[in-house]
Amino acid sequence: xxxxxxxxxxGLALGxxxxxxxxxxxxxxxxxxxxxxxxxxxxxxxxFTGLILAATYKTNVVVALLGGMMLSLVLxxxxxxxxxxxxxxxxxLSALISTIGVSIFLSTLxxxxxxxxxxxxxxxxxxxxxxxGNFQITIYQIVIIGVAAFLMLALHLFVxxxxxxxxxxxxxxxxxxxxxxxxxxxxxxxxxxxxxxxxAGAAGVLAGIYFNAVQPYMGTMAGLKAFAAAVLGGIGxxxxxxxxxxxxxLLEVLSVTVNLSEYKDAFAFGxxxxxxxxxPSGIMGQKINKKx
Amino acid sequence: MxxxxxxxxxISFGGLTAVDKLDIQxxxxxxxxxxGPNGAGKSxxxxxxxxxxxxxxxxxxxxxxxxxxxxxxxxxxxxxTRTFQSIxxxxxxxxxxxVLIGTHVLGQxxxxxxxxxxxLMHSEEKELREKAMAALDFLxxxxxxxxxxxxxxxxxxxxxxxxxxxxxxxxxLLLDEPAAxxxxxEKTVLMDIIRKIRDTGVTIFLVEHDMTLVMGISERxxxxxxxKKIAEGSPVKIRQNDSVxxxxxxxxxxxxxxxxxxTGAC
Numbered sequence: 190x191x192x193x194x195x196x197x198x199x200g201l202a203l204g205x206x207x208x209x210x211x212x213x214x215x216x217x218x219x220x221x222x223x224x225x226x227x228x229x230x231x232x233x234x235x236x237f238t239g240l241i242l243a244a245t246y247k248t249n250v251v252v253a254l255l256g257g258m259m260l261s262l263v264l265x266x267x268x269x270x271x272x273x274x275x276x277x278x279x280x281x282l283s284a285l286i287s288t289i290g291v292s293i294f295l296s297t298l299x300x301x302x303x304x305x306x307x308x309x310x311x312x313x314x315x316x317x318x319x320x321x322g323n324f325q326i327t328i329y330q331i332v333i334i335g336v337a338a339f340l341m342l343a344l345h346l347f348v349x350x351x352x353x354x355x356x357x358x359x360x361x362x363x364x365x366x367x368x369x370x371x372x373x374x375x376x377x378x379x380x381x382x383x384x385x386x387x388x389a390g391a392a393g394v395l396a397g398i399y400f401n402a403v404q405p406y407m408g409t410m411a412g413l414k415a416f417a418a419a420v421l422g423g424i425g426x427x428x429x430x431x432x433x434x435x436x437x438x439l440l441e442v443l444s445v446t447v448n449l450s451e452y453k454d455a456f457a458f459g460x461x462x463x464x465x466x467x468x469p470s471g472i473m474g475q476k477i478n479k480k481x
Numbered sequence: 482m483x484x485x486x487x488x489x490x491x492i493s494f495g496g497l498t499a500v501d502k503l504d505i506q507x508x509x510x511x512x513x514x515x516x517g518p519n520g521a522g523k524s525x526x527x528x529x530x531x532x533x534x535x536x537x538x539x540x541x542x543x544x545x546x547x548x549x550x551x552x553x554x555x556x557x558x559x560x561x562t563r564t565f566q567s568i569x570x571x572x573x574x575x576x577x578x579x580v581l582i583g584t585h586v587l588g589q590x591x592x593x594x595x596x597x598x599x600x601l602m603h604s605e606e607k608e609l610r611e612k613a614m615a616a617l618d619f620l621x622x623x624x625x626x627x628x629x630x631x632x633x634x635x636x637x638x639x640x641x642x643x644x645x646x647x648x649x650x651x652x653x654l655l656l657d658e659p660a661a662x663x664x665x666x667e668k669t670v671l672m673d674i675i676r677k678i679r680d681t682g683v684t685i686f687l688v689e690h691d692m693t694l695v696m697g698i699s700e701r702x703x704x705x706x707x708x709k710k711i712a713e714g715s716p717v718k719i720r721q722n723d724s725v726x727x728x729x730x731x732x733x734x735x736x737x738x739x740x741x742x743x744t745g746a747c
Contacts, residue, residue: 279490327707351583351586351602352602352605352606352609355578355581355582355585356582356585358571358573358574358578359571359574359582362571362572362573362574363571365533365553365569365570366570366571367567367571367582368552368553368554368557368706369531369533369553369556369557369562370554370557370562370582370583370585370586370645370649371557371558371583371585371586371649372554372585373552373554374554406595408697474677476635
């Protein structure tokens with residue numbers, strides 16, 4: 190029992206990271222029905238930005254986190270402009286392949302810039318362990334869960350209560366009609382990419398601190414798992430992505446508990462296959478009746 | 482004064498010329514109807530005006546300023562809003578939020594103000610809400626504000642579309658078959674609403690099949706057939722126009738309704 194509680198906390202921290210990346214997948218899918226496979230690499234990019242800020246410029250954790258988010262945001266908007274916007278009117282498959290191209294480009298670029306080796310993250314603050322009852326929580330875990338929860342709450346408030354958020358929800362439902370109501374669709378799409386990318390960047394910095402390991406291909410697996418999380422939660426649904434991320438994180442940690450740690454990656458993708466077979470719309474997703 | 486002017490507007494889809502060298506003048510403050518048989522190109526005209534389609538040729542002027550080439554959101558900002566033949570509400574959003582989307586062009590508070598939650602954003606949001614409620618009230622939907630749009634009755638959804646288009650204080654309102662699917666009572670209410678809207682100074686441009694409605698409220702009518710204007714004038718004049726009668730009822734002689742090139746070569 191003690192072990193289980195402990196694993197729940199570990200899973201929550203890991204799941205928060207997946208959830209932050211999954212939000213990017215789900216938001217962009219909600220607006221333009223595109224899976225942006227480059228989010229994993231934006232997460233990697235965020236981790237490296239945080240690393241460089243912390244290691245080379247000796248900044249504190251807040252600056253590293255905000256810097257990672259800002260630069261990822263710029264990268265996300267740039268990717269949208271260069272790789273997706275010109276393909277908006279072409280087939281969905283072309284855009285999808287373009288996202289895979291961007292993802293390969295980014296990880297290879299990082300190998301060129303920083304080398305292929307795993308790099309450690311400098312200690313930004315002392316890691317303390319708190320014992321609550323019979324389980325322990327580290328300050329790293331508190332920071333990760335706290336920052337992720339704060340960002341998700343902020344996103345929720347933004348989408349629900351602001352004018353831009355409202356325009357985003359309208360655009361997700363009917364792009365043409367939203368445009369005719371005076372919503373600048375191009376700007377809404379760019380904003381969506383920007384928000385998703387900065388969340389992935391934040392996840393990257395947090396993951397760098399948590400795992401103390403940053404390398405150019407770290408985004409591939411994390412991105413795919415976050416994608417599985419978004420599908421599990423119901424792609425297009427923001428609360429779904431949060432829930433899906435946490436569930437995938439918990440599941441992965443639990444698989445370690447039951448001594449199946451070699452198969453922990455298989456669990457996430459097993460879930461993905463299962464969801465696609467049994468309930469393709471996911472937990473919170475809506476069944477969409479395509480107009481014929 | 483003409484508020485909206487189509488000059489020699491043409492659009493072809495592949496080999497089909499949907500709108501052919503069309504000239505229409507909409508006078509400020511009038512109720513103008515565009516009628517014609519199915520497939521005459523009426524909705525295409527609306528899609529051209531609102532920027533969903535770009536004309537292959539010709540120009541569209543709004544208050545003597547060229548619209549051609551502007552994206553839809555800019556055209557909406559200039560004061561042209563519309564409803565749709567097949568209802569296109571944001572069905573998962575509440576009635577109030579649907580109308581609030583319509584206020585999008587009025588808002589000034591962008592991303593920055595939303596993030597810092599500035600007083601400007603708060604006062605603006607309050608003002609927009611009041612406007613939205615006023616529009617709902619005007620169309621008799623105030624008590625449904627929290628309902629999801631998809632749960633409204635058909636007639637209510639049509640009225641909600643009008644509220645959404647009206648809330649941004651447009652200068653001209655394009656109504657695409659607003660009476661479709663309405664019962665006679667709802668139609669009478671609708672006619673009343675359209676007149677009231679016009680009396681607040683909004684020009685009305687209407688596409689409609691329902692002749693009772695068209696003849697009842699229009700001041701002028703333009704008739705379209707095969708993308709071409711075949712007649713224009715007051716309801717009385719249109720009713721007696723031979724080519725209009727022919728377009729709707731046929732000439733009594735066999736004439737293929739398939740569009741052919743004038744040369745007859747194909």
